[in-house]
Amino acid sequence: MxxxxxxxxxxxxxxxxxxxxxxxxxxxxxxxxxxxxxxxxxxxxxxxxxxxxxxxxxxxxxxxxxxxxxxxxxxxxxxxxxxxxxxxxxxxxxxxxxxxxxxxxxxxxxxxxxxxxxxxxxxxxxxxxxxxxxxxxxxxxxxxxxxxxxxxxxxxxxxxxxxxxxxxxxxxxxxxxxxxxxxxxxxxxxxxxxxxxxxxxxxxxxxxxxxxxxxxxxxxxxxxxxxxxxxxxxxxxxxxxxxxxxxxxxxxxxxxxxxxxxxxxxxxxTRSRFGPPRLTRGADLVGTSLVETGVVDPDEYLRAVTVLARTHGATRYFAHRRESAEKLHRIAVETGLEVVRPDLPLELIARRGPVGRTIVSFPSTVVHTLPLALAGTGVKVAVCEIAPEWLRDNASPRAQGFLAGVAGTATRTERLEFG
Incomplete structure (x- = not known):
């Protein structure tokens, strides 16, 4: 070796x-x-x-x-x-x-x-x-x-x-x-x-x-x-x-x-081995483990997922591998989204398809990686920033600034107005 x-x-x-x-x-x-x-x-x-x-x-x-x-x-x-x-x-x-x-x-x-x-x-x-x-x-x-x-x-x-x-x-x-x-x-x-x-x-x-x-x-x-x-x-x-x-x-x-x-x-x-993907009519949401890491309040997170799904016509929720079963069960029941547990990193899953014409994500690595992996496919990646009121009281003081930087430096994505 x-x-x-x-x-x-x-x-x-x-x-x-x-x-x-x-x-x-x-x-x-x-x-x-x-x-x-x-x-x-x-x-x-x-x-x-x-x-x-x-x-x-x-x-x-x-x-x-x-x-x-x-x-x-x-x-x-x-x-x-x-x-x-x-x-x-x-x-x-x-x-x-x-x-x-x-x-x-x-x-x-x-x-x-x-x-x-x-x-x-x-x-x-x-x-x-x-x-x-x-x-x-x-x-x-x-x-x-x-x-x-x-x-x-x-x-x-x-x-x-x-x-x-x-x-x-x-x-x-x-x-x-x-x-x-x-x-x-x-x-x-x-x-x-x-x-x-x-x-x-x-x-x-x-x-x-x-x-x-x-x-x-x-x-x-x-x-x-x-x-x-x-x-x-x-x-x-x-x-x-x-x-x-x-x-x-x-x-x-x-x-x-x-x-x-x-x-x-x-x-x-990734681009040489997989795809290009077939595109679906709707949008896909990408989950995050910010609740599990103690950064975001679970109720605020569920509310945000519900609003994003309704606003963008999303039908599927791609779970992060660290998201808890309890939280995903709640998302499936209360939003009607199809919760998907990917069996490979999302960059490969999206490249193989089928995938929505729009992918909506909270601030995470995928807002930087998915536009590269899906270059030339016509898929739009959008990022929804984390609002300060979503953070838990005991979240790290660096959390808001760091997450804002992750979203703000994603130059190949569309910024979403949450509401």
Whole structure:
């Protein structure tokens, strides 16, 4: 396991690692030291590839039981079919047949698997897409019981030291930060993990400690104090220096911190592999986990969804993978919307279609990514800002400004007047 080593904890992170790999493989000549150029024969990296059965449409949640473990099961015949949250080998089998177009990069993705079934199900499907591209995927259950973390650290210490480049999906992750303390990578690439990339770049530029934007309070509780040395060391390992280059691969508007390279993610891999989608007459709403993270009041959120659905003629609600079953049940019953639990990141679901001619979203990463993934399809993406009165009393003081910045910098979207 040498070459390029990536750590991901969510489906979107894995998608963006594939986008980075595709962009790297598509560059002329050798894009990375020690990586052979793509062979001239056979299918080029950007050519269309038959979609795996796992890349199907999202699944509607039953009104009484949205968010059950069903999303962790793939279609019949797929490696994840009928698999529970803890099923499957630690080392999934690789693709059969000729190597995929990204095989020459020598990229290995380590999935530090989360515990919730929705995320695990989407990650299994994304992992299969990655294997189809020639990427090695290692499934690591780092959160499964006592001793799992130490076992993970022992297993990954050697590959970490041998890796030429490390790609990080979530620089705020305690697991990733702990892993980074084991070695000093010469090349680091950070790919998008939602809007957190914007906060990471800003904190890196200001020399601040890494704290998620929605975290309330001082962040100096007992657990944070114990982990403070790890966070401090990890921040140094994620900063550019005399012996370290740092790249941020992003679709978001990011000011490059001093000494850091920012590379644009235009979702070329997604556009080359999926779609274009069939468009429906109505609109689709995109859900957010701002209620679950303690930022937005649930009653205000439901009222906003109801008004948006009625105003724009929406028929479907694409749930965020972290939204609770109780909240989604309430949305389905009180608004009449069809609640859909996507089995892949929304960028892939929308690109495959069918999708509404208008997609309405609250401030989130998708107001930046969907216009890129759906470029040339005629789909309009609209963003509805979060009103101050929707925020909970104990929401982070930074919440309103951060969310306003996410919406305000989305230059390819339409701004909505809520009412």
């Amino acid at each position: 040498t070459g390029q080593l990536a750590f991901v904890e969510s489906p979107v992170q894995l998608l963006n690692v594939l986008e980075w790999a595709h962009a790297t493989a598509s560059r002329p000549a050798a894009a990375l030291p020690g990586v052979p150029a793509q062979p001239t024969g056979g299918r080029r990296a950007g050519a269309a590839r038959p979609a795996t059965p796992a890349a199907g449409h999202g699944r509607a949640a039953e009104p009484g039981v949205p968010g059950t473990g069903e999303a962790d099961q793939g279609p019949a015949g797929h490696p994840s079919a009928n698999a529970g949250p803890d099923a499957g080998p630690t080392w999934p089998p690789g693709p059969s047949g000729p190597p995929g177009p990204l095989a020459p990069l020598g990229l290995t993705v380590v999935v530090l698997s989360p515990t919730d079934p929705m995320s695990r199900g989407q990650l299994r499907r994304m992992a299969q897409l990655a294997r189809d591209e020639g990427v090695t995927v290692k499934w690591q259950d780092a959160r499964q019981g006592r001793g799992a973390l130490l076992s993970t650290l022992r297993e990954l210490a050697g590959p970490l030291r041998a890796a030429d480049r490390v790609i990080v999906g979530d620089p705020f992750s305690r697991y990733v930060q702990l892993l980074l303390t084991l070695f000093g990578p010469r090349r680091v690439t950070v790919v998008d993990d939602g809007t957190a990339t914007m906060e990471f770049a800003a904190q890196l530029a200001r020399g601040e400690r890494l704290v998620r934007w929605h975290r309330r309070g001082s962040g100096r509780g007992p657990r944070e104090l114990v982990l403070a040395p790890v966070t401090t060391l990890a921040r140094r390992k994620l900063a550019p220096g005399r012996r370290r280059t740092v790249e941020i691969f992003t679709s978001l508007p990011v000011e490059p911190p001093p000494g850091t390279t920012v590379t644009a993610n235009d979702f070329a891999w």
